[in-house]
Amino acid sequence: MLEEIQRTEPSSIEPFVIMAKPAGPTCNLECRYCYYLETAHLFSHQNRFQMSDDILETYVRQYIAASSGPDVLFVWHGGEPTLAGLDFYQRAMELQKSYLPEGWSCRNNIQTNGILLNDEWCSFLAVNHFEVGLSIDGTQWVHDTYRKDHLGNGTYAITAEAIHRLQSHGIQPDLLCTVTSKSANEPVSVYRSLRSFDTGWIQFLPIIQRKTDGEMTPESVTSKMYGHFLCAVFDEWIYHDLDKLNVQFFAEMSLVWAGGTPSVCWMAPTCGRVLVVEHDGSIYSCDHYVNQEHCIGNLNTSQLSEIIESPVQHRFGKDKQDLLPQQCYSCSWFDVCNGGCPKDRFTLSEDGEPGLNYLCSGLQYFFNHAEEPLKHVIRYRKRGVNSNIIMAELRAKARARWKGIGRNDTCICGSGLKAKNCCWDLRP
Numbered sequence: 077m078l079e080e081i082q083r084t085e086p087s088s089i090e091p092f093v094i095m096a097k098p099a100g101p102t103c104n105l106e107c108r109y110c111y112y113l114e115t116a117h118l119f120s121h122q123n124r125f126q127m128s129d130d131i132l133e134t135y136v137r138q139y140i141a142a143s144s145g146p147d148v149l150f151v152w153h154g155g156e157p158t159l160a161g162l163d164f165y166q167r168a169m170e171l172q173k174s175y176l177p178e179g180w181s182c183r184n185n186i187q188t189n190g191i192l193l194n195d196e197w198c199s200f201l202a203v204n205h206f207e208v209g210l211s212i213d214g215t216q217w218v219h220d221t222y223r224k225d226h227l228g229n230g231t232y233a234i235t236a237e238a239i240h241r242l243q244s245h246g247i248q249p250d251l252l253c254t255v256t257s258k259s260a261n262e263p264v265s266v267y268r269s270l271r272s273f274d275t276g277w278i279q280f281l282p283i284i285q286r287k288t289d290g291e292m293t294p295e296s297v298t299s300k301m302y303g304h305f306l307c308a309v310f311d312e313w314i315y316h317d318l319d320k321l322n323v324q325f326f327a328e329m330s331l332v333w334a335g336g337t338p339s340v341c342w343m344a345p346t347c348g349r350v351l352v353v354e355h356d357g358s359i360y361s362c363d364h365y366v367n368q369e370h371c372i373g374n375l376n377t378s379q380l381s382e383i384i385e386s387p388v389q390h391r392f393g394k395d396k397q398d399l400l401p402q403q404c405y406s407c408s409w410f411d412v413c414n415g416g417c418p419k420d421r422f423t424l425s426e427d428g429e430p431g432l433n434y435l436c437s438g439l440q441y442f443f444n445h446a447e448e449p450l451k452h453v454i455r456y457r458k459r460g461v462n463s464n465i466i467m468a469e470l471r472a473k474a475r476a477r478w479k480g481i482g483r484n485d486t487c488i489c490g491s492g493l494k495a496k497n498c499c500w501d502l503r504p
Contacts, residue, residue: 089142092349092384095153095363096135098160100125100355104191105156105231108222109256109283109295112155115366119356126160127355129167131375135353136171138380145180148172152186153352153363158193162200169204183207187252189223190238191231198245208242209279210235210249214266218259222295239273250277257283257294260301263308264502271321279324280309284420284434303438307445307489308502314449315471315504318463329446332412334454342417348393351384359383361392364419401429409443445489449473471504478503 101116102125119125127135140148150172152165165184172182186201187209193201201208212235213219220230242249251270253259259266270278282302285293292298297305306325313323328338341347352360357375360366370392373383383389400415403425407413415421416433425432433439449470456466477488487498 089144089381089384090349091144092142092351093149093151094135094139094380095151095350095352096127096157097153097155097352097354098127098132098157098164099155100127101155102159103154103156103189104159104225105189106224106226108224109254109285109293111285111364112366118366118368119354122356125155125355127164131355131357132164132168133171134357134375135380136168137175138375140172140175140177140180142379142381142384145177148176148180148182150182150184152184154187156189156191157186158188158191158197162197165200165204185209187211189231190235190242191225193238193241195241195245198241198247201242202245202247206247208247208249209252210239210242211252211254212236212239212270213256214253214259215262215269218256218262218266221258222254222256236273239275243275248275248277250279251275252279252281255280255282255297255302255305257297257301260297260305263305264312267309267312271317274321276321277324278321280306282435286422299435299438300441301438302435303441304491306438306442308499310442310446311474311502311504314446314453315467315474318453318467326446326450329412329450330454333447333451334458338412338414343412343414345397345414346393347396347418348389351389353380361389364417365392399431401425401427401431403427403429403432407440409440409447412443413439474504 100119101113103110103113106113116125139150150168168184176182184204185207188211190210190212211223212232213223216230216232219232219235223231223235225231239249239251251273253266253270267278282297283295285296287293309323310326313321313326324340328340328343332338332343338344341350348361350362352363352366353375354360354366358371359373359375359380361370361372372386372388396415396418399418399421404410404413404415413433415431416435416439420434421431423432423434423436424430452470453466481488481495483496483500484494487493487495487500489499491498
């Protein structure tokens with residue numbers, strides 16, 4: 077009887093998302109910058125990393141019961157979630173239909189490297205209306221530098237083929253591209269390569285990782301490099317691709333500056349509403365905090381609704397706001413940053429306070445570059461101005477700024493470098 081009540085009464089819990097890891101930290105690639113494979117030591121006592129049917133059913137039932145509805149989003153992540161197998165997801169679809177209250181619906185999102193996406197997989201994803209996120213690092217040489225299989229071979233060709241196969245089945249995947257120390261030096265070629273797939277949506281994820289001695293890994297992007305990367309991509313997008321494709325970060329900035337609230341957790345004032353359920357039923361505070369300290373429960377022994385609303389998880393979410401250095405509160409762009417992701421807040425502020433975002437200076441550089449033109453776009457869109465007219469006007473303004481500037485003159489971006497060594501090739 078209790079189970080029936082849980083299925084039919086809406087939950088009072090604030091909106092949340094669970095990232096399910098049905099195959100745990102296992103993967104069929106060995107990406108050099110992957111932060112998740114190293115979590116395998118937490119489950120070293122287990123023979124295999126595979127969510128059992130019992131845990132899957134418990135998860136589906138409890139997740140739907142805890143959700144406020146009427147739309148429930150299931151997110152399948154990894155490692156590589158397709159390693160759980162098609163039978164696993166077919167069973168998940170059956171369970172979702174079984175436990176959904178009348179009038180409710182489910183959406184499913186899967187984040188994959190695409191290696192296993194044959195026609196059978198793509199047909200299944202299409203028939204069940206899956207949203208697909210696919211990881212690809214822009215140009216082939218950058219992708220193949222980091223995203224290799226277990227034999228050390230690059231995987232760009234297979235990944236690109238997976239994108240085209242998904243499209244042939246009517247699925248336009250969201251392309252997720254990491255920004256590394258290599259790709260940051262080729263922002264326009266990386267962006268154009270992603271744009272050429274014509275999927276309509278791109279995300280950029282900066283790689284920020286430290287070694288045990290506190291030094292940054294060679295793959296990690298510096299704050300300055302990231303700021304310049306974003307500026308170059310932004311210019312290419314705003315001068316040529318308004319309303320043709322979306323870049324997640326720019327879309328979120330537009331949302332905030334138009335008076336809305338960010339939907340991406342790292343830009344929000346607080347966090348803690350995007351949790352992880354591992355293949356063994358254990359629950360963690362966040363995808364970036366899968367460790368003993370942040371294991372806050374298990375589906376086998378606790379109710380998901382209680383875990384989500386536990387004091388320890390609320391504290392985790394509020395710490396994002398409460399532990400900020402004073403420098404953040406006086407920042408002109410605090411509303412679009414909110415201090416960034418807690419995992420990246422390991423540098424000192426100008427006053428020596430801990431907890432400043434490693435990317436702070438690069439983000440400030442970018443916000444200063446993007447604020448005026450993006451707010452210009454927002455104003456014009458509210459007036460119903462066509463995007464082609466907006467882009468033409470922005471390009472004209474940019475060309476006017478370059479008038480009289482030669483290759484050996486100081487670049488207009490403020491870097492202090494000669495134009496030929498900076499933004500010369502990025503002129504509209």
